[in-house]
Amino acid sequence: xxxxxxxxxxxxxxxxxxxxxxxxxxxxxxxxxxxxxxxxxxxxxxxxxxxxxxxxxxxxxxxxxxxxxxxxxxxxxxxxxxxxxxxxxxxxxxxxxxxxxxxxxxxxxxxxxxxxxxxxxxxxxxxxxxxxxxxxxxxx
Numbered sequence: 001x002x003x004x005x006x007x008x009x010x011x012x013x014x015x016x017x018x019x020x021x022x023x024x025x026x027x028x029x030x031x032x033x034x035x036x037x038x039x040x041x042x043x044x045x046x047x048x049x050x051x052x053x054x055x056x057x058x059x060x061x062x063x064x065x066x067x068x069x070x071x072x073x074x075x076x077x078x079x080x081x082x083x084x085x086x087x088x089x090x091x092x093x094x095x096x097x098x099x100x101x102x103x104x105x106x107x108x109x110x111x112x113x114x115x116x117x118x119x120x121x122x123x124x125x126x127x128x129x130x131x132x133x134x135x136x137x138x139x140x
Contacts, residue, residue: 055081
């Protein structure tokens with residue numbers, strides 16, 4: 001059930017954290033991901049739990065809730081959990097549950113860290129994107 005490499009590269013390129021990466025760097029990132037499939041009703045992240053992976057939805061939809069209230073829905077091409085790649089003790093800020101059969105891929109913090117050890121230039125670009133994002137979020 002592997003997704004085409006180009007599908008992953010294109011999806012990863014849409015994440016602000018990875019927007020500065022070259023096609024080759026995105027390809028290396030795509031190779032570090034794992035494809036998964038779950039049924040409707042599966043909890044992918046639970047509010048308050050430690051985060052360890054970044055998710056990219058390929059097919060299906062999820063509901064994002066906090067304190068039992070739905071904040072939004074996400075669908076194909078959308079992603080969540082990127083902060084878990086960067087911060088080791090990051091707690092999930094929301095619960096994410098599949099609302100349909102779901103096909104997605106994940107990048108674990110362990111795979112991401114391993115990739116950065118071999119390609120430190122990716123880390124520089126990701127950290128710059130993170131700083132820019134955190135800077136722009138605080139002005140909202």
